[in-house]
Amino acid sequence: MASKETASTAKRIKGRVTLNKGLKYLFLVATLVGLVFLALLIYRVLTQGIGYLGVDFLTSFPAPFPEEAGFLAGIMGSVFLMLLTAPIAVILGVSTALYLEEYAAKNRFTRFIQVNVQNLAGVPSIVFGLLGLTFFVYLFGMGYTLIAGALTMSLLILPVIVVASQEAIRSVPNDLREASTGMGASKWQTIWTIVLPASVPGILTGSILALSRAIGETAPLIVVGAATTIYSIPDSLLANYTAMPIQIYSWIIRPQPEWQFVAGAGIIVLLVILLAMNAIAVWVRNKFQHRY
Amino acid sequence: MESSTNQAKSVQLMIQQNKRKKNVRKTTESLIPTFLLISAVISVLTTVGIFFTLLRESIVFFTEVSFAEFFLSAHWSPWTGSFGVLSLIAGTLLITLIAIAVALPLGFASAVYLSEYATPRTRRVIKPVLEVLAGIPTVVYGFFALTFVTPILQSLIPGLLVFNALSAGIVVGIMIVPMIASLSEDAMNAVPNSLREGALAMGATKLETTFKVVVPAALSGIVASVVLGISRAIGETMIVTIAAGASPNLTFNPLESIQTLTSFIVQGATGDTSFGSTIYYSIYAVGMTLFVFTFAMNLLSQYIVRKFKEDY
Numbered sequence: 105m106a107s108k109e110t111a112s113t114a115k116r117i118k119g120r121v122t123l124n125k126g127l128k129y130l131f132l133v134a135t136l137v138g139l140v141f142l143a144l145l146i147y148r149v150l151t152q153g154i155g156y157l158g159v160d161f162l163t164s165f166p167a168p169f170p171e172e173a174g175f176l177a178g179i180m181g182s183v184f185l186m187l188l189t190a191p192i193a194v195i196l197g198v199s200t201a202l203y204l205e206e207y208a209a210k211n212r213f214t215r216f217i218q219v220n221v222q223n224l225a226g227v228p229s230i231v232f233g234l235l236g237l238t239f240f241v242y243l244f245g246m247g248y249t250l251i252a253g254a255l256t257m258s259l260l261i262l263p264v265i266v267v268a269s270q271e272a273i274r275s276v277p278n279d280l281r282e283a284s285t286g287m288g289a290s291k292w293q294t295i296w297t298i299v300l301p302a303s304v305p306g307i308l309t310g311s312i313l314a315l316s317r318a319i320g321e322t323a324p325l326i327v328v329g330a331a332t333t334i335y336s337i338p339d340s341l342l343a344n345y346t347a348m349p350i351q352i353y354s355w356i357i358r359p360q361p362e363w364q365f366v367a368g369a370g371i372i373v374l375l376v377i378l379l380a381m382n383a384i385a386v387w388v389r390n391k392f393q394h395r396y
Numbered sequence: 397m398e399s400s401t402n403q404a405k406s407v408q409l410m411i412q413q414n415k416r417k418k419n420v421r422k423t424t425e426s427l428i429p430t431f432l433l434i435s436a437v438i439s440v441l442t443t444v445g446i447f448f449t450l451l452r453e454s455i456v457f458f459t460e461v462s463f464a465e466f467f468l469s470a471h472w473s474p475w476t477g478s479f480g481v482l483s484l485i486a487g488t489l490l491i492t493l494i495a496i497a498v499a500l501p502l503g504f505a506s507a508v509y510l511s512e513y514a515t516p517r518t519r520r521v522i523k524p525v526l527e528v529l530a531g532i533p534t535v536v537y538g539f540f541a542l543t544f545v546t547p548i549l550q551s552l553i554p555g556l557l558v559f560n561a562l563s564a565g566i567v568v569g570i571m572i573v574p575m576i577a578s579l580s581e582d583a584m585n586a587v588p589n590s591l592r593e594g595a596l597a598m599g600a601t602k603l604e605t606t607f608k609v610v611v612p613a614a615l616s617g618i619v620a621s622v623v624l625g626i627s628r629a630i631g632e633t634m635i636v637t638i639a640a641g642a643s644p645n646l647t648f649n650p651l652e653s654i655q656t657l658t659s660f661i662v663q664g665a666t667g668d669t670s671f672g673s674t675i676y677y678s679i680y681a682v683g684m685t686l687f688v689f690t691f692a693m694n695l696l697s698q699y700i701v702r703k704f705k706e707d708y
Binding site for chain 1: 574632
């Protein structure tokens with residue numbers, strides 16, 4: 105009788121252990137699905153696009169034939185877009201973070217700004233496009249121009265930069281601030297010479313990651329009127345422009361299959377630039393990170 | 397004698413200069429918080445601006461198209477004057493359902509594996525790679541859905557259209573896996589080890605510990621991450637624009653071509669829509685609908701985190 109019970113218990117324990125082992129592999133497989141998907145995606149893009157990727161592709165403007173189509177307008181459009189977006193978004197973002205972390209009183213208004221920033225980060229990017237369309241394109245009369253696109257993008261990535269900067273500023277230990285104040289420095293002197301330099305790595309990493317998000321954004325730019333075929337590099341703030349993802353999108357939606365290869369080539373360029381930006385962000389974080 | 401008065405004068409001058417410098421510094425010092433506050437207010441103005449544009453243009457839209465038609469009719473064909481948003485909402489829901497059906501099991505299982513089973517080394521390798529998946533532009537996902545996933549699905553399901561909800565939904569799901577995985581893993585990591593050790597010491601297997609102790613304790617974070625994932629799937633634009641088609645359809649058949657709220661906004665903004673036309677205003681009414689859905693989801697997720705947070 106007793107031995108029967110032990111046997112059944114042993115059996116049950118064995119079952120539980122096997123289940124544990126089996127599900128462990130199931131979880132691993134589920135985790136690998138994401139990674140396999142990534143590998144397939146990269147493989148697919150490379151095999152589709154590599155044939156069309158060449159110096160000509162990087163240095164020529166769009167063309168009606170897939171063999172002659174180039175990416176120059178898209179690349180330069182994105183570069184100029186980012187050159188405008190970065191300073192606007194970073195200055196506004198860091199200022200907001202400094203206000204919230206260093207100056208703001210702990211009251212309702214501050215909490216409201218904080219919650220507001222959090223909620224803005226969750227607004228779909230295309231809604232920012234609608235905001236830009238009403239305000240920058242029509243109300244301020246900028247039209248479908250580079251500056252309207254850049255301002256829209258700045259507002260889009262602002263919440264990300266604010267949150268990253270806040271974290272960086274918060275991680276500067278109070279001892280440093282107190283030491284600086286103790287030496288007679290004013291509040292702003294402390295911030296400018298102590299707090300900001302110490303939080304630069306965090307701010308920079310967050311900003312680069314935010315910009316790498318902006319550089320791949322398509323939907324808001326479509327709404328604020330980035331053009332698909334542009335035969336020039338933007339020469340003023342009020343120039344018409346295109347951007348890499350816009351150009352890629354315009355190639356993807358063409359019915360002839362050859363354009364898919366051109367789109368693939370464009371995607372390779374975009375992914376390489378993104379990879380480079382992410383590598384720089386990681387490098388900055390590792391190189392300049394202080395530990396207090 | 398003379399030189400000493402000169403000296404006294406120059407000292408006085410220096411003191412004065414110093415005072416002036418201090419005054420200048422004081423004024424700049426007092427201006428800086430104001431400048432920073434203005435920057436902070438810009439983020440509030442952005443929200444106000446979003447509310448204002450969506451509301452104002454939607455109100456104009458509703459003077460031309462009745463509320464009842466917009467919300468009760470299922471026929472969406474703006475170029476012939478039919479504005480029934482239900483078919484766009486159905487398209488969005490269909491994509492979201494498929495996406496969550498893909499992302500919830502994969503994201504949750506990844507989180508369990510990374511937080512409970514993986515060795516620190518495996519975790520250090522897998523986590524950043526998953527984050528790469530989150531950083532890929534959605535236009536690239538759209539390309540992949542259209543040129544890779546759809547052909548594969550077509551060979552499995554004969555008669556599947558080139559543009560279909562299934563392919564787009566699956567890829568949207570893959571896109572939000574890293575988000576659900578990473579947020580859920582954070583929630584599980586926050587569960588203190590003493591709870592796990594207690595369960596293991598009582599003879600529970602790792603699996604039982606995970607599902608009877610860790611997951612219940614981290615449930616609020618896990619649910620919040622899924623709600624955020626839903627919000628992301630509702631707002632996703634490029635994948636559905638490229639791969640799901642542009643045929644507004646009140647259907648829950650994933651094999652059909654559909655149109656979502658977001659992909660109509662793209663279509664309306666790229667077509668030859670003139671400023672001030674009914675179609676122009678309809679973009680905003682659709683945008684408002686989209687905004688309300690995602691905003692509600694975001695608030696819900698924040699509420700869940702706040703309300704059900706476990707403190708240890």
